[in-house]
Structure formats: structure tokens, C-alpha cells
Amino acid sequence: MKTFFSGVLKGLMGLTILACIVAFITYSRLPGMVSSDLSKRFKVPVSIEDITLGFSSIEIDDVEIENVPKSRLEKALSVELIRAQAPATTYLGDKIVIEEILLKDIYLGLEFDSSSDTNGNWTVLMNNLKASEDPDSDQETTGKEVLIKRLVLQDMQVEVAYKNS
DSSP: OHHHHHHHHHHHHHHHHHHHHHHHHHHHHHHHHHHHHHHHHHTSOEEEEEEEEOSSEEEEEEEEEEOOTTOSSSEEEEEEEEEEESOGGGGGSSEEEESEEEEEEEEEEEEESSTTOOOBHHHHHHHHHHHHSOGGGSHHHHOOEEEESOEEEEEEEEEEEETTO
16 A cells, blocks of 8 residues: 555656646747747747746746838837736636736837828738737637736837838
8 A cells, every 4th residue: 555655646746747847848938939929920020038927927028029021110119028917817817907017118110101191010010910810719709808907118219210201
């Protein structure tokens, strides 16, 4: 009987160690997986340096979205830090309440076809994003509702360019 419990305990310890290794590998590959998914959706290169998941917040470091092809500006967006303050369990429910989202050191590149036109790089990026969405995954079918109580934009630089000039 003693050897049975010893074998079960060793098996559980082995499974725990294996689960920790799998979690570590997944966690270390998370920025690459997210940036790859966003690159496919936006149809431009997206890079993310690091993602830190905590019990009360999520931090994303050094996000960069390159601009659409044939643009004058090199990038459409870069953010040094994105921090969402909410308990991890909040994301499991149907109503997600985020106390605060902080975006720090933001660069926003806006490029328009002309000074009198509203079409530009972000029109293309948003159309690419919308086209990549699953038509069955809208809010009505998923039942998710998100409330952001406070949005903080810190140190923002906006660059505007026109293709015709």
C-alpha cells in the first residue's frame, strides 16, 4: 500500500512539473503568438516585446504596428506600455469591468489620402481587422460586455501626413 501511494505521489509530482514546464513555454511564447495573430488580422507587421500577466493587472510592453504598404509614415502606432488594472478573474465573466487602462509613450501615425479626405491608413487597418473577424463572434453571440472606468493616455505624439503632398 505504501508503494502505491508513493507511486501516485511521484506521478502527481511529475504531472505538476510537466504542467509548469508547458505553462512556462506558453507564457514565454505569448508575445510572439499575440503579435503573430494581430499581424494576420491587420495585414501589417505587429511586434510585442513582452506580456506580463498578474493577479491584478496585465502589462504589455513595446507594442508597434507598422503602417500599410506605400505609406509615407513608417508606423501607424507604437506604445511603450499598456497596463490594464483588473483582477484576473474579471476576464472570465460575461461582464468585464476594468478599473483603469494606462497607455504610456504613445506614437500615433495618421496618414490620409488628402487634406479633404477621411480615408487613410487607419481606415485600411480597421477594414483589415473587421474582414478578419468571424461573423459569429460578435457581442450578441459571445455575451461579453466590457466597461473601462478610466483610460489614461500619457505622453502622446500624433503625426499627420497626406499622401498627395
